[in-house]
Structure formats: structure tokens, C-alpha cells
Amino acid sequence: MKLRQPHHAAPGDAAARRAARPVVAYRPDTLPPVDLAGLRARKARLTQRRSVVAAPRDAACIEVPAGAVFRIVCTGGPQVGDLNLWNARDLTERFYAGKTRALHGTHLSTGDRLWSSFPHLRPMATIIADSLDWYGFDADGASVHDVIGTRCDPYTARLLGGADYHQCCHSNLTRALAAARALDLDVAEGLVHDVLNVFMCTGFTADTHQYFMKASPVRPGDFLEFVAGIDLLVGLSACPGGDCSAEHSSDAAACHPLVIEVDTLPEGAEDDWQPPEPVPYDRSHGT
């Protein structure tokens, strides 16, 4: 946090330095374009449905083949979900929230992509529908589906004076991944990563730019829908914060389940889906 009383006097040309023009670091129009109409047309052919439920204060994983649609649905009441994505064939390739934020902004919606970690940097999933897209940014500067927050976790909770709490999203995702792939708990924990905060309503305070959360506007029936670029293992935790209107990392909040639905082509149908390739950087790093 910046000092309210700086230790150093401003230089004489401080105003001129502050007046430098902001330049968007990564212009979205320089990214490969998204064919939303094509992705939506594909969705009409995906007539097989499976689903899994992330129980309150717990997480679930589900396999999603490349080219399938997956949809996170609010069913029981206002509830925030913490989403992790792994390449189903190589769990070390995973969602890169920080680079996704740099490319698309603090909060995601339709047309944005969830990019994977280095050395891959390819779109693991593309958002094709968002029933909360009407929310925009509110008077507090908040919006939904952020890639700012990391995930609630027992280490920070303990650091800040709480007791050991085992139903944080970090632990929920760790247990779910360990169970889905028969991994040791510590191996699974090392693969859990920063999330997309689905349905969570967050921003930065106007004065100190601190991360804040407020009651999610999500209601039963709301959904966020994606097309999987590559074969994915999708993990989702129903956050112990519930709608995240007050606190997380405790049993205080009302919590509800979240559903992940997966729509795929019927058995035996011909598929022309082309998974995106990793970025072809030569990886010599100047040596």
C-alpha cells in the first residue's frame, strides 16, 4: 500500500511526470480473433450432457474434451466459485490468471480467453456466454468474474490470526484434484493455481486501491459458459465465503452448490475441432 505521508518530497516536475499518457500494455485487437459465431454454432451440435456438482465448501473435478462446452451454473443461491483449469494430458500446463488479466483486464466476460502457463500460452478456454454481462462496472468500480484474487487458502487465514481452516478453496481444489487423478496430496497442492473467481464481485477501493469484495449479484439460473480449447481437467470450488458479502475462510457464510455441465458431440460423431498450438517461441532465451 502506498504511504499516506511519503518519506520523499516530490520533484519539481512531478506534475509533468504524472501527466504521461497511459498506454494499454496489451491491445486486445492484436490477439488472434475469436470466432464467437462459429463457437456458438458448434454448441448446437453438442447434444450429450454430463455434469458434476461442487458441494458447498467443497470442490469437484470433471474431464472436458477439446471442443466441448462447459458451463458453470448457479443453482441453489448466491455462490462464488473458484475455477482451476489443467491440460488433461499434462497437469503442469495450467490456467495463468496473471497473464490473462494482463491481456483481457481485471474481470472477464464473453469473448475473453483463459490462457495457459509458459511455455505454452494458448487459450485453454473461451467464454462464449455470461448471464451476468449486464452488470458491467458498478459505482464502486466492482465487477464479476475477476482474475485479481488468488483463492482463499489456509495459509493466509492462519497468517492473519485465524485457526487452521480446511475448507478454503485452495484445500478444496487440492482434495478434488488428488481424488480425480489419484495423486498424493502434496503433489496435487503444487498443481493448484490462481483462479478465475466465477460470479465473485470485486474491485479496488478508490482511495487505497485495496482489493475488496461485495455481495455477488449471481442468482439461481445464472451461468458462465466456455468452449474448451484443449482436453481439460476442470476443477471448481464452491467458496466457503458463499456470496462473499462478508468473509471467507470460515463456516460463517451461507453456502450453496455449483454445477458444472459439459456438453459434447454424440458418440461417434465426426469432429473437426483443431486444438490451439502453444506459442512457437524457440525457448533459447538469448543463449
Ligand SMILES: [Zn+2]
Ligand atoms: Zn474461496
